[in-house]
Amino acid sequence: MQQNKYDDSGFFEKYSSMPRSVGGLEAAGEWSTFRAMLPDLRGKRVLDLGCGFGWHCRYARENQAKSVIGVDLSENMLERARTMTDDPHIEYRRLGIEDIDFAAGEFDTVISSLALHYVEDFEAICRKIHRCLDDKGSFVFSVEHPIFTALAAQDWHYNSEGEKLHWPVDNYHQEGPRQARFLDNDVVKYHRTVATQMNALIASGFTITKLSELQPTQEMLDSHPAWQEEVRRPMFLLVAAVKS
Structure with a gap:
């Protein structure tokens, strides 16, 4: 069963006040390590699963990604992401991670930050990601x-x-x-x-x-x-x- 706690106003208010929600990537303790594990994003087509406020989407474009799609189940998350984004090459879609169905080879890089432990069937998601990634x-x-x-x-x-x-x-x-x-x-x-x-x-x-x-x-x-x-x-x- 997919969860969407973030569209509960009280929960979303509490989440929005967390340091990483206010300060973005630099306020996330794991960010420096995560960033070092990313490939060169120049010219890449990027998919962000569970994009939240869109921090990683905007980072990808700041590092010259060709295009970015961010998906999230929460309309509250996506509304905030759109408000914080002024870039026609970033697209946000309301979609559960389990429901992704992108074309084969549509992306060069897929990222996901602290979202996949909410997904029941991890191997099914891995297969979908493998399919939508280019060689x-x-x-x-x-x-x-x-x-x-x-x-x-x-x-x-x-x-x-x-x-x-x-x-x-x-x-x-x-x-x-x-x-x-x-x-x-x-x-x-x-x-x-x-x-x-x-x-x-x-x-x-x-x-x-x-x-x-x-x-x-x-x-x-x-x-x-x-x-x-x-x-x-x-x-x-x-x-x-x-x-x-």
């Missing part, structure tokens, strides 16, 4: 790390004084939906192991070229002490692959 096209995406999604609570284990003792991991190999809390709302995320995701890419015809579990740099730790938590457990998994 040797790139697929770069980020998701919440399986260590982060394994338990629906997505929280630390605390002692009686409220100190964060450790991040619990359980039922790791029991894949499927997890009802988590995000911005004081229940949302369904789909937990799948690292192996399942990598094997789905390989089975769909991709060659994996780079993985990142986003280990914070000393610079990140110095500028944002909260990143110390990411040393203790990974929150993000970033993947770059090319069409074989």
Whole structure:
């Protein structure tokens, strides 16, 4: 079942006040790593799955992409993206990620940021992406790390004084939906192991070229002490692959 929490006015208001929603890509801690995994975008036809406010779409055009299509299920997201975009070479479409049906070889690069863990059938999406990519096209995406999604609570284990003792991991190999809390709302995320995701890419015809579990740099730790938590457990998994 597709979720569209972002068209709920209260949820969207809370999301809009998040630092990454206000500050854009530079306010997203994983951005520098994600950016380094992207191919040269000059002259490329780009598809952004789960485009949100269109930050990645605009970045692609700023880096001389030929054209960009951003898809999202939320009309609130797309309305905000259109308001923030003044570029005839960027097109936004209201469409669920599961429903994409683009022509074979229509794109050179497909990107997706923190959206695919909301999709139930990851391998089906990989096959669709492989089909719509031109030969040797790139697929770069980020998701919440399986260590982060394994338990629906997505929280630390605390002692009686409220100190964060450790991040619990359980039922790791029991894949499927997890009802988590995000911005004081229940949302369904789909937990799948690292192996399942990598094997789905390989089975769909991709060659994996780079993985990142986003280990914070000393610079990140110095500028944002909260990143110390990411040393203790990974929150993000970033993947770059090319069409074989």
